[in-house]
Amino acid sequence: MFSFVLRRLASAVPTLFIVVTISFFLMRFAPGGPFNLERPLPPQTMANLMRTYQLDQPLWRQYVTYITNAVTGDFGPSYIYKDNTVAELIAKGLPYSLELGFYALLLALIGGVLAGTIAALRQNSVLDFAIMSVSTIGVTVPNFVVGPVLTLVFAIILAWLPAGSWGDGSLRFLILPMIALALPQLAVFARLTRGSMIEALHTDHIRTARAYGLPARTVVITHAMRAAMLPVVSYLAPCAAALLTGSAVIETIFTIPGVGRYFVLGAINRDYTLVMGTVVLVAIFVIVFNLLVDIIYGLLDPRVRHD
């Protein structure tokens, strides 16, 4: 197990390197730059800025400088949020995003698995139909629609919950953004669970468990559920990535000071270093989650256990 984790972490290094390289050049080949404003700057000012940030150097040298600095944890200064390094910006925003993301993941997972299981056990009933319809809506309606609608209903019309901001960090402030962020993922989990649960209930070993008189609850929970969780666990990694990118919209709508905003703002402003920093963050996040998924998968399924 230990050597498995080590091997996986080792193979993450080339992956990260490739991701960083591709994004670095993609970003640079995009038209425009961090200091191209609506009203062009005087040429002299522009030249000074370019020199300050070493943007006048040949591209390959900038790339080498970036990589060598990044290895030591220095992701450079932000071009737009002056006086802040990228590392500082991320360190400041990350705790908010992590907390919101964690609750959203929990809600999506628990809610989705419950809804999916109920739908599978009552296959083709009205309840199944209702759960699946709602989850179709959850998948198809984008979160920039869900967010404002939730705000309108629960914050403005009913006035039960605050409309935005982190506030004092209490759960009240988190409920709406958490729901808006989790809803599409909850729907995916529900559909996945339903499908794999129905499949699991039709396997030969479930028939065996029934033939041996095990109570229905045991058959469903200890035998069918565990098998049905395997594809659900596999989806955890893409789900975590989706939550991270989803937070870009949600954090903007609910004015939460997380890192999600930096994805969009960084890209629009051609804030090269900030974009690179968020890319590295997402890449690490996805790699770690994939590793976690593989470990959990191994614990659930002895056939793929890692030695």
Added chain:
Amino acid sequence: MAAESILTVRNMKVSFDTPDGTVEAVKGIDLDVKSGETLAIVGESGSGKSQTMMGIMGLLAKNGRATGSASYRGKELIGLPMKELNTVRGAKITMIFQEPMTSLDPLYTIGRQIAEPIVYHRGGSFAEAKARALELLELVGIPEPARRINSYPHELSGGQRQRVMIAMALANEPDILIADEPTTALDVTIQAQILDLLKSLQQKFGMAVVLITHDLGIVRHFASRVAVMRRGEVVETGATADIFERPQADYTRMLLAAEPSGRKASPPDNAPIILEGRNVCVDYRTGGGLFKSASGTFRAVDDITLRLKQGQTIGIVGESGSGKSTLGRALLKLLPASGHIRFEKTDISDFGRSAMRPLRQEMQLVFQDPYGSLSPRQTVGEIITEGLYVHEPQLSRAERDRRAVEALKEVGLDPAARNRYPHEFSGGQRQRIAIARAMILKPKVVILDEPTSALDRSVQGQVIDLLRGLQKSHDLSYIFISHDLSVIKAMSDYVIVMKNGKIVEEGETDAIFDAPKQAYTQTLMNAAFTA
């Protein structure tokens, strides 16, 4: 035997609701299972033999319904609430299934799975139940039970898994053990071991066994009474000896006569050699990954030499994993192999894909699975003429169609079949389609990989007759791969017995069957013909 009937089935029906209406799988049957006896329920696929037992055990699919009466020691089981039924099934009546590979939960240790029904029916802790599971594993002959109790199903062979299922079935000392085709998925030697085990355990525990099977050989040696089922009805019931010696129903007589028979004469001594393999070996790499190198090679076919003459049938027999199918594919250059392979006068050992292509017309392959090997989205006509596009592209549409009609007639199918899809045909008919697909190209050599194994006995006989007829009229040469000795005996004039990739014994069919020299061949024969 005046033993009391412990399971009494009266006018039982099983029906399924399908989009095409209600289908009756079991049409009001009567059966009695007496205490301590072995009742065999015999029938071909679709006869309703399994569904009867599934109905009694409350295991029908969701769209299935059982009506009528099935009472166990006076307790009506049909319509019994699930909670009450759960006190009977797994305790008084237990069941083992056809699929040992999938009937156990892959995510739990076998010890835990044997312990589960003990805990639920008798109470007590899992630790106590595990101790009992250990005894049971020992009883069913699992080697090193103390270690194996913590194994997962995928770490065991098919035969061992079936032993685990038997241990589970015995755990609560049942009155009745229902065995649904318990050995069908197993190799012959393993089959015999499992049946012997069941027999000895039955004597030890004094339980009744209901054996559901299509295999008359097993019935003859194992059952005290037989019920023959056909299309949802019991056509005949009686003592085993009576059924075999004085079958009353026409269907029973037909089943008994369906055992493959006849022998094939050898081709003349001067017949030319059409396919020759010398020192053929096939290796597979095992293990390996991005940061791991391959950990070794596995030799699936080990130094095999064979010569196939024109008009000859070489039967290759062996258990699963013996390398017989791999050898067949290697001879057709469908797998990389070392050694020399010659087709007619041409050495094809080093031929690549494109060099082989013109020869493929003359060397055809027919597979075991008549369901998986035909594309469900093509019509039968498209399926069988596909090879013509490659090998005889100059043919006109009308000419191709004429060939398709000819090929279908030759395999005994209505030429109108070419406009229909595979799912509209039965297993036997599909195998005929697969044969037509090979025959349309007018091949010289056909490798038949278990072509009859997925078919019922009576259909098997027809396919064998068809293959023999085609061989005679076209002077074909066959390599016939099978695990089924009686089919091999009826088809081939020369037999090769394989084990672990090597030839154990080879010779004329008569010599191999009448006087096998090697111990392994003798074991195979004993297992197959005396069960």
